[in-house]
Structure formats: C-alpha cells, structure tokens
Amino acid sequence: MSTTDTAAATAENAAEAAAGHGEKIIDPIHQFVITKYIDLGALSFTNSALWAVIAVVLATLLFVLAPKNLVPTRLQSIAESLYEVVDNMTHEILHENARTYFPFVLTLFLFILFANVIGLIPYSFTVTSHIIVTLALALVVFIGATVIGFIRNGFGYLKLFVPSGVPVLLLPLVVLIEIVSYFIRPLSLSIRLFANMMAGHMMLKVMAGFVIMLGYFGFVPLIAMVGLTGLELLVAALQAYVFALLTCMYLSDAMHVDH
C-alpha cells in the first residue's frame, strides 16, 4: 500500500507543480492514480472501489429494471442480448455443464463489460486498467478451474499435461511446454485485459493532449478521437467477451481432460 501511496503522491505533486508553472503538460498516466475516499489502511475505500461498486450496481439494475414483456422494450433487449451472448458461449463450449457454470460466467462477463464501458466516460475511473484487479479475477478463474479439475477427475487431471499421440522421445519437452503454458494462463488472461484498457485510455488522453497543443488545427485529432472512442467501445466489449470465452475454455479443460 505504501508504494502506491507514494506513487500517487508524487504523481499529484508533479501535476500540481506543472499546473503552478502554467505549463500545458500532457499527463496520460494521471487518470490511473488511486485516491482514497475513506482511509481504513489496507481496506481503504478508493476511487477504484467506488467505480467497481458503480459497475456492479448498474449491471444489477439493468437486469432488475428490465421489464419482462413478450415484445421486448429497448432496455429489455439490451439485457436479453447480453444474456444470450453468454448463454450461447457456455452451451457451445461447456455442453452439458453449461447450466452449472452459466451464472459465474455471466457475472464475470457483466462486471468486466460494465467496468470497461463505464471507464470510457470522461473523469471516471477504469477499474480494469489496474493489473491487480484483473489478476485477482484471473486467479479466481485459474484456481477455481484447477480445483474443479482435480475434484472431477482426481489425479487423472494431470493427463492434461500429457497429450496423447506424441512420440516418446518428444514427450518430456511437450509435457514441459504444456505445464508452462498452463501456469501462464492467469498471467496472459490478466495482462490482456489490463493492457488493452490501459493502452486504449492512454492513447485517448495523448490524442486529447494533441487537440490542445495544435491550437486552431486541433480539430484534426478531435475528429480522430471520435473514431478512436468508437474503437475503444468495441475493444471494451470484445475484451469482456474474450475473458468470458477463455474462462469457459479453462472450465471445459477441467471437465473433459481426454482431448
């Protein structure tokens, strides 16, 4: 905690010092600074926690407030199409176990989707742009899938590391690669989400800096920013989809070791 505190403090000091000198500086990192609203030591309520709560509340409200008509209203069709995306995904990948894991995958998908999309609103905070948040989510999936795999298959789950039909001479190498690729899963899952969110937001802020720097010609990057914001919306939805899809894949590995 202390390192993040000092990092936040130095970033704020730098921004204030620059503002005091009347310089126009571009600080694309400033949007990721964590500030404490209620200081409780390690359990402080930060802006990250606040926006995570907002994402959860909005996702819940969408499904609570959506009417249950036969002919869907606009709000209802948003909720229904989100539900349908996850429903199709779980059925395609998990087959007969789809019902069991559907609630988990839907919750994960909605949380990441709402956190990503809300983060695009100016002056808001993107919860998923911090690796600690995405790593926690990825570790839940990774440890959960591993435990489920061992419960379902016993020690037969270790067959996952020994693919069938590999020549004996190559087997040690293949097993080594399989083990490494298994343990790199939580890292690649979390880095993908966090890096996409962070890179996108930094790019938007750098472009916004160009609008000010170019003066009267600032409308050129401004037009580009409209397109980039659309692209970021796509990336926000796509990364939530990919996270949910890979969660399904890992759970499917835990169910069916044989292939």
Next chain:
Amino acid sequence: MELEAAKMIGAGIAAVALGGAGIGIGHIFGNYLAGALRNPSAAAGQRGTLFLGFAFAEATGLIGFAVAMLILFG
C-alpha cells in the same frame, strides 16, 4: 540522464512486439473473412474460435507492451 535515455530506447524497442501482434491479428481476421466469403453458412459457428485466436495472438504482443510500461514507470 543517460539512464533515462536508455530507458526510453528500451521501452521503444519493447513496443516493437506490438507489430507482431498486429500482423497476427490481421492474419486471423483476414483468413476468417476469406473463409467466411467462401462458405458463409459455416462462418457464424467459427466466431468463437476467431476471437479465441485473436486473444492468443494479441496476448503475446501485449506482454511486450507491459514490459515497455514497466521500463518507463516501474
């Protein structure tokens, strides 16, 4: 100051990894489109695989991005 310069150069080199991710993503979507135009009826069923391939291709490049960020701000 020389350490700062070396850091900047290092971060720039690490960001080159994103070029590979760009090539990979382009390949995946291009090949998907080529296949989808030949057999449009089979295209919808492979969309999950498409995004899975996209995710894998992107992840390797983004590790380069994460390294660049670590060098600059870590």
